Amino acid sequence: xxxxxxxxxxxxxxxxxxxxxxxxxxxxxxxxxxxxxxxxxxxxxxxxxxxxxxxxxxxxxxxxxxxxxxxxxxxxxxxxxxxxxxxxxxxxxxxxxxxxxxxxxxxxxxxxxxxxxxxxxxxxxxxxxxxxxxxxxxxxxxxxxxxxxxxxxxxxxxxxxxxxxxxxxxxxxxxxxxxxxxxxxxxxxxxxxxxxxxxxxxxxxxxxxxxxxxxxxxxxxxxxxxxxxxxxxxxxxxxxxxxxxxxxxxxxxxxxxxxxxxxxxxxxxxxxxxxxxxxxxxxxxxxxxxxxxxxxx
Amino acid sequence: xxxxxxxxxxxxxxxxxxxxxxxxxxxxxxxxxxxxxxxxxxxxxxxxxxxxxxxxxxxxxxxxxxxxxxxxxxxxxxxxxxxxxxxxxxxxxxxxxxxxxxxxxxxxxxxxxxxxxxxxxxxxxxxxxxxxxxxxxxxxxxxxxxxxxxxxx
Numbered sequence: 001x002x003x004x005x006x007x008x009x010x011x012x013x014x015x016x017x018x019x020x021x022x023x024x025x026x027x028x029x030x031x032x033x034x035x036x037x038x039x040x041x042x043x044x045x046x047x048x049x050x051x052x053x054x055x056x057x058x059x060x061x062x063x064x065x066x067x068x069x070x071x072x073x074x075x076x077x078x079x080x081x082x083x084x085x086x087x088x089x090x091x092x093x094x095x096x097x098x099x100x101x102x103x104x105x106x107x108x109x110x111x112x113x114x115x116x117x118x119x120x121x122x123x124x125x126x127x128x129x130x131x132x133x134x135x136x137x138x139x140x141x142x143x144x145x146x147x148x149x150x151x152x153x154x155x156x157x158x159x160x161x162x163x164x165x166x167x168x169x170x171x172x173x174x175x176x177x178x179x180x181x182x183x184x185x186x187x188x189x190x191x192x193x194x195x196x197x198x199x200x201x202x203x204x205x206x207x208x209x210x211x212x213x214x215x216x217x218x219x220x221x222x223x224x225x226x227x228x229x230x231x232x233x234x235x236x237x238x239x240x241x242x243x244x245x246x247x248x249x250x251x252x253x254x255x256x257x258x259x260x261x262x263x264x265x266x267x268x269x270x271x272x273x274x275x276x277x278x279x280x281x282x283x284x285x286x287x288x289x290x291x292x293x294x295x296x297x
Numbered sequence: 298x299x300x301x302x303x304x305x306x307x308x309x310x311x312x313x314x315x316x317x318x319x320x321x322x323x324x325x326x327x328x329x330x331x332x333x334x335x336x337x338x339x340x341x342x343x344x345x346x347x348x349x350x351x352x353x354x355x356x357x358x359x360x361x362x363x364x365x366x367x368x369x370x371x372x373x374x375x376x377x378x379x380x381x382x383x384x385x386x387x388x389x390x391x392x393x394x395x396x397x398x399x400x401x402x403x404x405x406x407x408x409x410x411x412x413x414x415x416x417x418x419x420x421x422x423x424x425x426x427x428x429x430x431x432x433x434x435x436x437x438x439x440x441x442x443x444x445x446x447x448x449x450x
Binding site: 190204 | 373392
């Protein structure tokens with residue numbers, strides 16, 4: 001479904017922005033994933049309008065980026081977050097400029113709802129040079145990570161994994177003989193692990209990468225499990241693995257060019273129930289395009 | 298009070314089996330932040346842990362590694378204050394930079410420190426904090442006492 005309000009844009013010369021089309025909130029078992037392709041946003045007047053949405057701190061953040069491309073992507077990231085969240089306020093029209101943001105005690109960005117308590121909306125963003133994504137959920141924390149499929153790492157994949165990933169993950173990677181397939185699996189694991197740490201929202205020190213394993217669930221495509229390793233003080237010391245629930249993972253292709261990982265906290269009421277991910281591409285104020293709706297076990 | 302003007306100490310870092318020589322000039326007390334002495338042994342080797350502000354050479358080496366990791370042009374102007382994120386680094390880049398620094402400087406960075414480095418200065422400081430030196434000297438206990446008395450702790 002394409003919704004175009006381009007004509008409305010051209011008519012308004014004032015700083016008043018056109019209305020944003022409101023959105024239905026995700027249901028409890030859903031994650032909405034929105035993404036922007038920077039190369040598709042070329043209009044300088046549109047970019048100027050976007051910059052009017054930002055807070056002074058956000059504008060500083062954009063200015064600090066070195067180079068035009070990085071500045072543009074930083075601008076688009078903040079624009080995507082503000083416009084997307086503003087659209088979910090279905091009770092009344094919310095000016096995206098009015099949204100306030102804060103960081104939780106560990107540094108994870110959140111909406112500062114000010115006087116409106118019990119707002120159920122959670123969000124998380126991730127971006128690469130060529131894609132900016134924002135995940136939205138209700139009631140449960142969400143973490144997302146996107147990565148260019150073709151991303152090459154400078155180090156040997158196994159050396160990197162041995163240094164940073166868990167032993168079980170290294171074993172899985174070591175059994176892959178084709179270096180290209182191995183690299184791709186490495187990148188997929190990176191996005192999953194990042195998504196988890198971001199969903200957890202407690203910073204990297206709360207969940208060092210080598211203390212947990214993410215493994216694919218056999219017989220599924222794109223569904224993964226989290227196993228946490230902890231050392232039990234026994235004599236001799238043992239390592240125990242806990243692989244039961246708590247977090248749901250989904251990994252899928254995005255825009256043909258990226259891997260996307262989404263991690264949400266498992267709803268205790270419906271633990272283990274499937275989750276749906278709705279993916280939409282957007283250019284804020286211009287158009288939306290539904291890309292896919294997919295269920296992950 | 299004995300002064301330590303222009304005393305140059307050279308260190309050998311016993312990390313793995315390679316040695317790295319780093320010299321840290323003691324001119325005034327302001328050139329270092331903390332000094333702590335390990336247990337003195339009669340073998341005349343004492344372990345000193347010294348934090349100094351990162352040397353320009355370290356900052357330069359870190360900059361070179363950052364430029365390579367982020368594929369920046371050689372003439373990109375980087376300063377010690379340059380933020381990785383402002384240069385377009387994401388968390389995977391940061392971790393790769395840390396790995397390259399570990400290889401270059403023969404150090405081992407804690408996982409939590411690895412993720413917390415945000416600027417070139419922070420990386421350089423961490424490198425220098427991690428480089429622990431042994432000082433071997435031929436001398437007597439008196440020399441060591443002079444050293445402790447001269448250094449404000």
